[in-house]
Amino acid sequence: MDEKEAPPLRRRGERMRQAVLAATVDLLASQGMAATTVAAVARAAGVHETSVYRRWKTRENLIFDALAHHSDHALPTPDTGDVRADLTALFTALARYLATPAGTALLHLGTVRGEDDLEEGRRSYWSTRLERAEALVRRGIDRGELATDTDPHLTVEAVTGPLLARVLLTGEPLEETLVPRLVDLVLDGARAPRRQDRRQDRPDGS
Amino acid sequence: MDEKEAPPLRRRGERMRQAVLAATVDLLASQGMAATTVAAVARAAGVHETSVYRRWKTRENLIFDALAHHSDHALPTPDTGDVRADLTALFTALARYLATPAGTALLHLGTVRGEDDLEEGRRSYWSTRLERAEALVRRGIDRGELATDTDPHLTVEAVTGPLLARVLLTGEPLEETLVPRLVDLVLDGARAPRRQDRRQDRPDGS
Incomplete structure (x- = not known):
């Protein structure tokens, strides 16, 4: 892995956060509250479900943040x-x-x-x-x-x-x-x- | 059962309601929210748990009403x-x-x-x-x-x-x-x- 090309950890974390929040808002708007599960958000954002839980702890926190x-x-x-x-x-x-x-x-x-x-x-x-x-x-x-x-x-x-x-x-x-x-x-x-x-x-x- | 002595159903219902609400407030004040379960309220008010659930449906409704x-x-x-x-x-x-x-x-x-x-x-x-x-x-x-x-x-x-x-x-x-x-x-x-x-x-x- 080329160190110069790799984004700093914080930036990757922020990029992941933005992708997850955007996916959450999209899902809320298109599918409604009940369909906006952590699994569906993770799938739409292309991240692991565990990464979402690590950062937001609960589905409620994720949706509030989004x-x-x-x-x-x-x-x-x-x-x-x-x-x-x-x-x-x-x-x-x-x-x-x-x-x-x-x-x-x-x-x-x-x-x-x-x-x-x-x-x-x-x-x-x-x-x-x-x-x-x-x-x-x-x-x-x-x-x-x-x-x-x-x-x-x-x-x-x-x-x-x-x-x-x-x-x-x-x-x-x-x-x-x-x-x-x-x-x-x-x-x-x-x-x-x-x-x-x-x-x-x-x-x-x- | 002496019909003249028996209170009308509504009045008995209201008396039961008052007893349950008073027991709920007492429990909330003395034991706190977590200890105020339907079982504890029913015991304190001397009524069946099922009567409480029939009237209030959920613990939250009961506590709100009280x-x-x-x-x-x-x-x-x-x-x-x-x-x-x-x-x-x-x-x-x-x-x-x-x-x-x-x-x-x-x-x-x-x-x-x-x-x-x-x-x-x-x-x-x-x-x-x-x-x-x-x-x-x-x-x-x-x-x-x-x-x-x-x-x-x-x-x-x-x-x-x-x-x-x-x-x-x-x-x-x-x-x-x-x-x-x-x-x-x-x-x-x-x-x-x-x-x-x-x-x-x-x-x-x-």
């Missing part, structure tokens, strides 16, 4: 200069994704249950995604659209929490008007306006 | 005349309950997974609880504290969604300041004040 990886392509990172428009665009895309079978499965597989050693991976997955959305809120603060003491983390949670809770607990649909209404509520507040109709302050005059 | 039943006693229904105080009191109690092992288990067992025929029971459990909280928001609208076009359902979701998402997904703690900050965000909004510091409008002047 969906988590895949979801990043489904979400935009809008930067229109208007915090209301940015938040509405990002979270509308999130709501549409969560309403798909892949998005719903991602949420269920991503719940923290203290069951396995990949728990930390699940938690950090959600934290990273929340932080990305927080950047949009921070830009709104910097532009003077939001109060200077706005908590970006809390603001993102107040809009995303209801979406996650609907999918996981109540089963209520994520209708198209839900995200715009949530963004309006969190930006404008439910409190009755005092001096004048607060809505007249809104840049779009709506 | 916790759901129990949780109602943990939550107050405040009516202080101030919507901010009412929402803060109710949801602080909810957050404290969700942070307990029983509360966390209730959330996990209560997720909608399309797996069994008690799904509808889970969904309606959450809907009923949300509706109770909505009554607090409606009183705030009636008193003129909240804008007349406030959506009570959405308002409750914006405060509770983040609590549920933290327990189920991110594993972030439900710190004591979380609920007051969420209630403030949802009532006051994150938008920058235009004419004067909006916080000066707040009844408590904080």
